[in-house]
Amino acid sequence: MNKKRFLAMLLAGAMMLGLAACGGGSTETPSGGETVSGNSETPSGEGKTVKVGLICIGDENDQGYTYNFIRGKEAVTEKLAAKGITVDWQVKWNIGEDSSCEEANIELAEAGCDLIINNSYGFEPFMLKVAPDYPEIEFIACTNQASWNDGLDNTHNAFANIYEGRYLAGVVAGMKLQEMIDNGEITAEEAVIGYVGAYSFAEVISGFTAYYLGAKSVCPSVTMKVQFVGSWSDASEEGNAAQALCDAGCVMISQHSDNTTPATAAQNNGAFHTGYNNDMISVAPDASLIGTRIDWSVYFEYAIEAVANGEEFAQDWCHGMDEGAVVMTPLNEDIAAEGTAEKLAEVEEQIRSGELQVFDTSTFTVKGEPLTTCMALDTDGDFVADSEEAVFNGAFHESAFQSAPYFTVQIDGIEWLNSAY
Amino acid sequence: MHESHTPLIRLAKRDGMPKGQVWAIRGASFLAAILISALIFLLMGHNPFGAFGTMVGGSLGKPTAIRQTVKIAVPLLGTALAIAPCFKMRFWNIGAEGQITAGAVGASYFALFWADKLPGPMLLVVMAVAGAICGGLWALVPAFFKAKWGTNETLFTLMMNYIMIGVVKWLQGGPWEGRPGSQIIPQFDSAAVLPKVLGVHCGWIIVLILTVAMFFYMKYTKQGYEIAVIGESENTARYAGMNVGRIIMRTMFLSGAIAGLVGFIVASGADNTLYSGVAAGVGFTAITVAWLAQLNPFAMVGISVLLAVLDKGADTLQTQLSVPASISDIITGIFLFCMLGCEFFINYRLILRGGHKEVAES
Numbered sequence: 001m002n003k004k005r006f007l008a009m010l011l012a013g014a015m016m017l018g019l020a021a022c023g024g025g026s027t028e029t030p031s032g033g034e035t036v037s038g039n040s041e042t043p044s045g046e047g048k049t050v051k052v053g054l055i056c057i058g059d060e061n062d063q064g065y066t067y068n069f070i071r072g073k074e075a076v077t078e079k080l081a082a083k084g085i086t087v088d089w090q091v092k093w094n095i096g097e098d099s100s101c102e103e104a105n106i107e108l109a110e111a112g113c114d115l116i117i118n119n120s121y122g123f124e125p126f127m128l129k130v131a132p133d134y135p136e137i138e139f140i141a142c143t144n145q146a147s148w149n150d151g152l153d154n155t156h157n158a159f160a161n162i163y164e165g166r167y168l169a170g171v172v173a174g175m176k177l178q179e180m181i182d183n184g185e186i187t188a189e190e191a192v193i194g195y196v197g198a199y200s201f202a203e204v205i206s207g208f209t210a211y212y213l214g215a216k217s218v219c220p221s222v223t224m225k226v227q228f229v230g231s232w233s234d235a236s237e238e239g240n241a242a243q244a245l246c247d248a249g250c251v252m253i254s255q256h257s258d259n260t261t262p263a264t265a266a267q268n269n270g271a272f273h274t275g276y277n278n279d280m281i282s283v284a285p286d287a288s289l290i291g292t293r294i295d296w297s298v299y300f301e302y303a304i305e306a307v308a309n310g311e312e313f314a315q316d317w318c319h320g321m322d323e324g325a326v327v328m329t330p331l332n333e334d335i336a337a338e339g340t341a342e343k344l345a346e347v348e349e350q351i352r353s354g355e356l357q358v359f360d361t362s363t364f365t366v367k368g369e370p371l372t373t374c375m376a377l378d379t380d381g382d383f384v385a386d387s388e389e390a391v392f393n394g395a396f397h398e399s400a401f402q403s404a405p406y407f408t409v410q411i412d413g414i415e416w417l418n419s420a421y
Numbered sequence: 422m423h424e425s426h427t428p429l430i431r432l433a434k435r436d437g438m439p440k441g442q443v444w445a446i447r448g449a450s451f452l453a454a455i456l457i458s459a460l461i462f463l464l465m466g467h468n469p470f471g472a473f474g475t476m477v478g479g480s481l482g483k484p485t486a487i488r489q490t491v492k493i494a495v496p497l498l499g500t501a502l503a504i505a506p507c508f509k510m511r512f513w514n515i516g517a518e519g520q521i522t523a524g525a526v527g528a529s530y531f532a533l534f535w536a537d538k539l540p541g542p543m544l545l546v547v548m549a550v551a552g553a554i555c556g557g558l559w560a561l562v563p564a565f566f567k568a569k570w571g572t573n574e575t576l577f578t579l580m581m582n583y584i585m586i587g588v589v590k591w592l593q594g595g596p597w598e599g600r601p602g603s604q605i606i607p608q609f610d611s612a613a614v615l616p617k618v619l620g621v622h623c624g625w626i627i628v629l630i631l632t633v634a635m636f637f638y639m640k641y642t643k644q645g646y647e648i649a650v651i652g653e654s655e656n657t658a659r660y661a662g663m664n665v666g667r668i669i670m671r672t673m674f675l676s677g678a679i680a681g682l683v684g685f686i687v688a689s690g691a692d693n694t695l696y697s698g699v700a701a702g703v704g705f706t707a708i709t710v711a712w713l714a715q716l717n718p719f720a721m722v723g724i725s726v727l728l729a730v731l732d733k734g735a736d737t738l739q740t741q742l743s744v745p746a747s748i749s750d751i752i753t754g755i756f757l758f759c760m761l762g763c764e765f766f767i768n769y770r771l772i773l774r775g776g777h778k779e780v781a782e783s
Contacts, residue, residue, distance in 0.1 A: 090740055097605070098698055099691040103489055107740055110485055125608050125694065199594070201602025230594065381607075383600045408601065 048308045049086040050115065053108030055101065057120035059093040062233060064258035064277040066093075069119050069142075072296025079301050085308045097122030105130040109137055115307045117300075118142065121203075124157075131155050138307055142296075143203065145404035147315040149379070156313070158299045159403035161320025163210035164351050165292030167358045168328055169274040170214020171347050172290045172340055173252050176272055178219040179337035186251060188221035194245025194271075195226045196238050196255040196262045200419050204228075204256045206398055206405035210358050211254055211274075212414055217363065218343070224414045225250060233258035239265045246271050248417075253287075263288050272335070279329035289336050291329035298325040318403035321352045357395035364411045374409060376401040431772040443767050450763030454756045461751060467742055479737020480730040486737075488620045492691060494729035495621075496521070496683050499628040500707035501714065501721045502635045503679035506672050508708075509639065509716055511652045514673065516563065516578025517680045518704030519585035520556040522697075524681025525688040526589060527555030529606070529695035532613035532688070533597060541612045548613060549685050556681015557674040559585060564673030568666030582704070589697040597695070608693050615690035622690030629722075631679065636718040648672055680704070713760055731756055 054073060058066035077087050090111055092104045101123045108116050109130060117140045118127045124144035131139045131152055140156045141147070147157040177191040193215060197204045212224045225248060227241040239261030242253050246269035253266040253273045263280040266273035267287035273280065275291030299317055306313035319325045328348075331341055350356035361371050374396060375385035388401045398407050410416065459469035480490045500517050507514035528548040531539070539547060563577035592598075592606065599607040615622040639645040647668050651658045658665055683703070688695050710728065714720035735749030 091743075092740060093746060096698060096701075098696055098701065099492075099687075100701075102691075103492075103736070106485060106489060107736060110483065111740055121603065122605055125605075129693070199602040199604060201604075202600075204602065378600075 047084050047086065049088055050304050050308045051088045051090065051111075051113045052304060053105075053111070053113035053116040054089060054091045055095050055104045055108070055116065055118045055123060056091065056093050057095060057097070057123070058233070058258075062258055063260065064233070066119065068277045068293055069296055072294075072300055075295070075297035076300040076304065079297060080304060080308075083305070085305065087304060095123075097126075099126065101126040102129050105139070109134045113137060115140065115304060117303075118144075128152070128155065138303070138313075140303060143404060145316075145402050148377075148402055153315075156303070156315050156317065157403050158303070158317040159399060159405070160294040160296075160299070160325040161318060161399055162292065162294055162326055163206050163358050163398055163405065163407075164320040165294075165326040165328060166207045166210040167214035167351070168344060168347060169254065169290055169292050170211040170216075171218055171343060172331065172336060173211070173254065173272070173274050174215030174217065174219035174222060175337040175340050175343060176289060176335075177215065177222055177252060180251070181219070181221070190249065190251065191219055191222045192248075192250045193222060193224040193252045193254065194242065194248065194250030195224055196241045196245070196253065196257055197226050197228045198232045198257045199230065200228055200416070202408050203405045205409075206407035207256050207276075208254070209364075209407060209409070209411055209414065210398075212411075213358060213360075213363055214347075215252075216413065222413070225417055226414060227417045228419070229257060231257070235259040235261045238262050242266060243269070260284070275329070281330065281332050285332070286335065288332055290331045293327060293329060295325055295327045298323050316403050318399045321348060357397075359396035359398055359407065361391060361394055361396060364413070366409055366411055368412065371396060371409060371411075374407075376406050427774050429774050431774075432769045433772055434768065435770045438767060446763050446766055447760070450759045450766075451756075454759035457755050457759070458752045461748065461755070465744065465748060467744065472738060472742060472744070475738050475741050476734025477730070479741070480733035484620065486733065490726070490729045490733045491621045491625055493732050494725045495624045495628050495690075496687050496701075496703045497707055497710055497725035497728055498721055499624070499631060499683035499686065500680055500703050501710035501725060502628065502631050502718055503676050503683065504707060505635060505711050505716045505718065505721070506639065506645075506648050507676045508711055509652050510648045510669065510672055512564075512567070512669060512673065513575045514560065514563075514578050514676055515575060515705070515708065516560065516581045517676075517707055518700040518702070519578070519582035520560050520677040520680035521684040521687065521700040521704055522582075522585040522589055523559035523677075524552035524556035524684025525695055525699045526585070526592070526684075527551035527553075527681065528685035528688050529597075529609075532609040533606070536610035536613050544612050545615065545689070548689060549682060552681045552685030552688075553678040554681070556684060557678035560673045560677020560680070561670060564670045568669045586697050586700075589695060589699070593696060606695050609689065613689060614693050615686065622686070624686035624690045627682070627686060631682075632718045632722055639716075639718070644668075644671070709757055709761070713764075728753075 056066045056069060060067050060070050073089060080087055090108055090113055092108065095101050095104045097120060105116060105127050115138045118124065119142050121143045124141035124146055127139050127141050128146060128150060131154055135154055138154050138156060140158060143159050144157055147155045173193060180186045181188050181191060193212065195208045197208060208226055215222045225245060227245055229237040229241050231237060238255065238257045238259050242262035242265035245253060246265065251271050253262050253271050255262040255276055258277065260280050260283045263273045263275055263284035267284040271287060272289055273284055273287040274289050277293050279291055280288040303313050331344065347356065371391055374390050376388040376390040378385050379387045385406060390397050390400065396407060398405055462469040462472040480486055500521065504514050504517050528551055531544065531548045531551050535547065536544060559581060563574050563581060566572040566577060567574045593604050597606045599605050615624055617623065618626060647663055650661065650663065651665060651668060655665055684699060687699055692699060706728065710721055710724045713724045731753050735752060738744045738749055739746050
């Protein structure tokens with residue numbers, strides 16, 4: 001009995017091994033087939049195929065940060081197809097900011113990518129370990145900042161002037177607040193904004209300061225409270241922080257974090273809200289006024305096209321409304337203050353033309369004094385900026401010396417409720 | 422009459438199965454895993470041969486792939502070696518995760534603040550020793566409570582994991598943070614990075630040496646014998662005059678020290694920095710490795726390489742055939758399930774109702 005069973009097992013085993021052995025030879029056919037079909041689509045004209053790797057910290061389910069990259073990816077694929085360039089995407093989802101990121105970069109490099117895009121700040125140090133081994137491949141670290149002094153020709157940084165979008169969202173919020181004051185719904189002192197921030201990180205500080213300045217430009221009595229949650233994405237903590245801010249008397253909520261919970265918390269408390277990365281009107285139709293996001297397809301188009309044509313492209317790229325890299329999500333006309341759309345168009349044009357500087361030093365003070373000096377770059381690696389004066393011509397110039405934001409000043413009117421993060 | 426009371430399937434312990442048969446069952450279970458995985462690939466609309474080919478090619482096909490596979494296997498093997506003596510003693514140390522992290526913290530302290538004060542090789546040695554001591558001390562805490570007051574080591578070691586991971590999160594955002602607000606500790610100075618041998622950080626040499634050392638320690642030393650006796654029966658050990666509490670603490674310190682050394686290897690060799698996910702679940706996966714290898718250090722080498730191949734292969738699968746990452750996890754799960762499950766059939770036999778003959782036979 002036992003022997004029979006044993007034999008049967010052996011037989012089954014031998015069959016499987018045989019099958020597996022056969023399989024070894026035919027491995028390449030399915031994956032190879034796809035590439036061929038990709039090429040065959042564009043025989044007409046100057047059809048080119050670029051293999052682009054994309055490493056993401058999340059996936060489309062976050063409906064925020066990574067989802068916004070996916071939108072950029074899809075948009076650029078269409079745009080470039082119109083130009084006769086086929087993009088063959090190789091995407092790695094849910095990669096951690098650790099050595100698995102290094103492995104993902106190696107994996108994509110070995111898979112033959114011409115260009116590899118890392119979508120999160122913490123990916124850069126791991127990308128930099130791989131980049132020297134593949135000088136013919138271009139590496140991009142979005143939102144990070146080492147390329148200008150890492151000594152490598154094939155590394156790139158990119159960001160967008162999201163503070164411009166923040167400023168505009170602030171204008172929308174400020175107009176709403178001013179309308180509430182004018183209607184007698186709140187007093188001038190009660191115009192308090194609550195801001196849910198991820199960490200006390202330059203990108204976040206720059207964003208909420210721009211937002212506050214936008215609001216203040218149309219509602220002079222506004223003040224702001226900032227609550228940090230200590231995570232880029234923690235739905236329940238973000239909701240709790242927004243709730244705490246509403247309890248503390250904030251009537252307008254905004255956020256620099258990935259989830260929609262601050263929007264729903266604002267709606268539940270009868271407050272208003274402006275969002276980030278994604279249109280949040282569908283989750284909070286009575287609260288969400290507008291949102292702002294980066295349109296990554298603008299940069300992707302620029303970089304991928306350069307690679308397709310074998311051209312060099314900037315190692316440090318940062319544009320905003322001038323190139324359409326920062327866009328506003330639809331305005332919620334039902335609840336926004338009257339005349340918001342017109343005002344928005346006007347301010348947007350001023351920013352685009354350079355007439356209006358977001359960080360105009362005449363519009364804010366630091367400990368009662370105007371800001372007269374602030375360095376932009378850290379050259380000696382101690383994480384304290386020591387070179388390139390960013391304050392000149394009456395304004396602080398954000399993202400002028402490197403794409404990643406460097407505004408970290410605490411201005412008057414903004415109260416940090418916690419700074420542990 | 423009697424038949425109706427017999428359940429359809431009964432289990433009976435079996436002992437002394439011939440070696441050939443044991444291996445046949447293991448082989449068969451491995452093949453069963455391949456078969457089930459193939460079915461999953463088919464359901465997902467992929468050619469299973471192509472899929473397996475991609476996995477093997479992606480993990481072992483190229484020198485770069487092999488290097489990455491080895492890199493995944495190193496901490497698995499090291500940690501399996503670390504927990505082996507504890508499990509032999511039937512002390513359920515599921516705190517390797519925290520001990521690895523503690524070791525990484527100890528090593529990182531010297532990497533961050535002593536890199537310019539110590540000469541290169543000396544720095545690495547100090548880091549390794551610091552890692553081992555920190556991991557050992559972290560493991561000693563639950564061992565002390567177990568020895569003194571008989572606390573439950575399973576819960577205790579598990580909880581210690583979260584404390585240590587919390588400590589690293591605090592370090593990341595607080596005293597050791599690099600760029601303000603970034604939550605990222607700067608990359609180590611190059612002097613604090615383990616040198617590469619054959620393209621992989623030399624941690625692989627360290628764990629291979631440890632493998633041999635652990636084999637001898639468990640098999641041929643007095644301490645190894647004491648561990649085995651306690652594992653069989655604490656009372657016997659006591660009757661033989663062994664100080665059980667002391668041996669528990671000593672063994673746990675050793676276990677934690679090896680895990681701490683793994684923490685040093687990962688932080689210095691692979692990540693070149695410290696972050697809260699430094700252990701990356703290795704502390705738990707290593708339990709599977711240790712069990713599958715039946716606590717035999719040499720078998721652990723094979724098992725950890727196998728898991729690394731699955732891991733790396735699944736990764737390639739995701740890139741090349743755009744199989745979702747969750748499918749890769751399912752495949753790994755199927756392999757582990759089949760391989761662990763087959764041990765059941767080695768230890769027990771199924772007796773079907775009416776299988777009288779068979780019972781009589783054995």
